Amino acid sequence: MSEPILRVEDLRVSYGRVEAVRGVSFAVEPGALVTLVGANGAGKSSVINAVAGLVRPSGGRITFAGKDITRTPSHKLVGQGLVQVPEGRQILATLTIEENLRMGTWHTGSGAQGAIDGMYDRFPVLAERRALPAGALSGGEQQMLAIARALVARPTVMLMDEPSMGLAPKIVDEVFRVIEEIRASGTTVVLVEQNARRALRAADHGYVLQSGEIVHSGRAAELLADERIVQAYLGVEGGGGDRAGSAGAL
Numbered sequence: 001m002s003e004p005i006l007r008v009e010d011l012r013v014s015y016g017r018v019e020a021v022r023g024v025s026f027a028v029e030p031g032a033l034v035t036l037v038g039a040n041g042a043g044k045s046s047v048i049n050a051v052a053g054l055v056r057p058s059g060g061r062i063t064f065a066g067k068d069i070t071r072t073p074s075h076k077l078v079g080q081g082l083v084q085v086p087e088g089r090q091i092l093a094t095l096t097i098e099e100n101l102r103m104g105t106w107h108t109g110s111g112a113q114g115a116i117d118g119m120y121d122r123f124p125v126l127a128e129r130r131a132l133p134a135g136a137l138s139g140g141e142q143q144m145l146a147i148a149r150a151l152v153a154r155p156t157v158m159l160m161d162e163p164s165m166g167l168a169p170k171i172v173d174e175v176f177r178v179i180e181e182i183r184a185s186g187t188t189v190v191l192v193e194q195n196a197r198r199a200l201r202a203a204d205h206g207y208v209l210q211s212g213e214i215v216h217s218g219r220a221a222e223l224l225a226d227e228r229i230v231q232a233y234l235g236v237e238g239g240g241g242d243r244a245g246s247a248g249a250l
């Protein structure tokens with residue numbers, strides 16, 4: 001087994017008195033697609049934001065490529081190859097698509113335009129509208145822009161927080177296709193999703209988070225095959241593009 005590219009040990013995150021993350025540990029192998037699933041409020045964003053350097057952990061340790069990054073701020077991590085696609089996309093609606101993409105390249109120096117042009121090849125819908133304000137894009141297109149903006153930063157590990165949120169089932173399919181392509185290109189992906197079944201179908205390994213703690217973990221296929229886990233954690237909120245409760249959909 002190779003050394004994990006990312007290791008989270010006994011992570012704790014608190015907001016005042018609210019203990020959102022209560023001792024979470026996991027490790028991610030290079031090139032893997034790992035998912036953290038759980039209901040709204042389980043602590044998924046708090047975990048991923050702590051890894052991305054956006055919230056300060058109250059305890060625990062995070063290691064990326066062998067280095068302790070527990071207290072490393074986000075902008076430094078982006079330069080080191082740990083890049084997040086934030087929850088809710090967070091594209092800048094009044095800036096053009098091109099300007100949004102350029103923001104992803106601030107640290108990459110020469111070659112930035114080449115990386116942006118590469119995204120236009122990959123996402124033709126962005127190319128056609130590169131000079132338009134990003135706010136003119138549909139929700140699904142904005143998600144593609146948010147992903148493209150992360151990719152131009154040349155991540156070795158990409159953190160994605162609920163990329164399927166609020167999108168129609170057909171668009172969710174497209175987003176998952178892109179996620180699987182990113183992984184196939186060798187980038188490690190940590191995917192946070194409420195759409196648990198869908199995420200587990202794409203992932204190698206899964207962690208089920210509840211009230212700030214990991215309550216189940218294992219190979220994604222095994223989690224999906226475990227009727228008790230499916231019933232208890234993945235049942236109704238499997239929602240999204242899936243027909244919840246339909247065993248055949250697994």
Ligand SMILES: Nc1ncnc2c1ncn2[C@@H]1O[C@H](COP(=O)(O)OP(=O)(O)O)[C@@H](O)[C@H]1O
Pocket residue numbers: 015018019020038039040041042043044045046047
């Ligand atoms: N900035 C914040 N201030 C106070 N409480 C927060 C803040 N962000 C999240 N929380 C609380 O922390 C818990 C976990 O939230 P979050 O990490 O966003 O979960 P998830 O992403 O799984 O929905 C929730 O109880 C939420 O209300």
Ligand SMILES: [Mg+2]
Pocket residue numbers: 044045046087161162
């Ligand atoms: Mg969240």
